[in-house]
Amino acid sequence: MTTSEIRTGVIGLGYFGSFHARQHAANPKGRLVAVVDADRARAEAVAAQHGALAVLDHRELIGKVDAVSITVPTSLHHAVAADFIDAGIHVLIEKPICDTPDAARDLIARAEAKGVVLQIGHIERFSPVFGLLRDKVKAPLTVECTRIGPWKGRAIDVDVVLDLMIHDIDLVLALVGSKVVAVEAMGSRVLAPTNDFALAQLRFANGAVAHLSASRIADRSERTIKVVESDRYWVADLAARTITSYERGHAVLSQEEIAVPPSDNLALEIDSFLEAASGRSRPVVDGQAGLDALLVADMIIQRIGQASRDGAAVPIGDQH
Structure with a gap:
């Protein structure tokens, strides 16, 4: 064909x-x-x-x-x-x-x-901003993803973890390239019958840690990814289409901003x-990548549902 x-x-x-x-x-x-x-x-x-x-x-x-x-x-x-x-x-x-x-x-x-x-x-895998970030990041120690926006009243039958956070789950899995071994999370319903905001921490087998924040009831819109490496700090703004790097030099911190041209993702x-x-x-993004993101999202939703417990990390078994 x-x-x-x-x-x-x-x-x-x-x-x-x-x-x-x-x-x-x-x-x-x-x-x-x-x-x-x-x-x-x-x-x-x-x-x-x-x-x-x-x-x-x-x-x-x-x-x-x-x-x-x-x-x-x-x-x-x-x-x-x-x-x-x-x-x-x-x-x-x-x-x-x-x-x-x-x-x-x-x-x-x-x-x-x-x-x-x-x-x-x-x-978001097709965002040139993320593509450039992925090319530049070599060994992330921590990743912080924020995906928040005002209330729109759409997709309220779907948990915010599956509606918004799953984008960043997929991006983090692609960036870190290691298996998630533990999850901590919290969230709550506010306007919808499902969770409207959620916070999650993912721990990976290679020692990396990711912090994810998602909300559909925020007072502003933000879609950012912040990555810490041993000698550099990256801030990618997916909405503004910029990547800023902060590099440790001789007792100074150098800063460089890269503007990414607009695209239709x-x-x-x-x-x-x-x-x-x-x-x-x-x-x-094949079926396995979709399943990997769904498995982590499912664990986050389960962890939010266990709010009455002591907050200890929930280990994940074989995801495949």
């Missing part, structure tokens, strides 16, 4: 799904064939924008597409993705991969059996997916 032959579809046209449809339609490596949503009016409106077919049942796309973006609620990820994977269709699933580790493992096994691409939509993610679907590359 060549990239020009990739027929694509988007399943789920909520807030983020409509963006997926736009990027699929704009990418010359594929051709947006159809969009799917249970809301007929919404499906027809998005389809009309991009010259695609409007469909109410995702199963109608089988035989008509080669690759799809799945942007339905997390609880439906497994059922929808399994139908496409079993039909030999490449799949990009918005994060998190699934609502349970067992469901994620099942999708990974199905994709391996069928030989299709299973990519997970951890969009979703466009980069979709392009990467189509490249993988064409067989030209491997997915940047």
Whole structure:
């Protein structure tokens, strides 16, 4: 299959799904064939924008597409993705991969059996700011991630750990490159039926420690990653698109700021997916990476639920 032959579809046209449809339609490596949503009016409106077919049942796309973006609620990820994977269709699933580790493992096994691409939509992996930071950081001792924003009233059925913090869980795992061995966490519900803010500490087998903070009820927006190495301190601002390094010299601390040009990270993610679907590359964030992030997120949520206990770190067994 060549990239020009990739027929694509988007399943789920909520807030983020409509963006997926736009990027699929704009990418010359594929051709947006159809969009799917249970809301007929919404499906027809998005389809009309991009010259695609409007469909109410995702199963109608089988035989008509080669690759799809799945942007339905997390609880439906497994059922929808399994139908496409079993039909030999490449799949990009918005994060998190699934609502349970067992469901994620099942999708990974199905994709391996069928030989299709299973990519997970951890969009921050495609941020040039993070890419530059990852290239420069060699041996992190501590990592501090902050991802907070004002209340928007969206995705309130999903814990903030799965809604926001999981982005940074994935980034930290990619930066540190070691197994998480213990977790401490706290959080609380405020406006939603699930946790609205969470704090977590991850300890890694190589001795590194990560501190993660996520909130959807903050008074400001912030998306930063701070990394301490033995001789340098890095501050990456994902929103402002800057990386600042502080290096220890001869009794002085030198400072350098790097500005990163603007980018459309979703466009980069979709392009990467189509490249993988064409067989030209491997997915940047595959099913196993999605499962690794979900396992850590699951432990954090469990730890928050154990608030009545003494706060001791919870050891993690084999994550795989």
